[in-house]
Amino acid sequence: MQRFQEATVTEATKLMAAMGVQHPSQLRPWMLRRNVSQTQTASYAELFEWLEPGQLLAEPPQTWADDWRTASAHTFRTPG
Numbered sequence: 001m002q003r004f005q006e007a008t009v010t011e012a013t014k015l016m017a018a019m020g021v022q023h024p025s026q027l028r029p030w031m032l033r034r035n036v037s038q039t040q041t042a043s044y045a046e047l048f049e050w051l052e053p054g055q056l057l058a059e060p061p062q063t064w065a066d067d068w069r070t071a072s073a074h075t076f077r078t079p080g
Contacts, residue, residue: 029044
């Protein structure tokens with residue numbers, strides 16, 4: 001397992017270097033892409049809703065509101 005983890009980190013480091021970044025904190029959603037079909041890709045910026053720091057505490061987006069209301073710091077169980 002240790003060798004697998006080391007190899008994963010090594011390859012991630014190479015990918016980041018090829019992208020021109022030195023640390024994962026420098027990665028941005030538009031830099032990462034995902035295959036959405038056999039012929040199309042989309043950036044993570046296009047695929048996911050990105051929140052501002054503290055946004056869930058202040059005013060969660062409508063698409064997150066129901067999940068946020070039922071979330072619990074004490075359990076992973078879903079209500080119902």
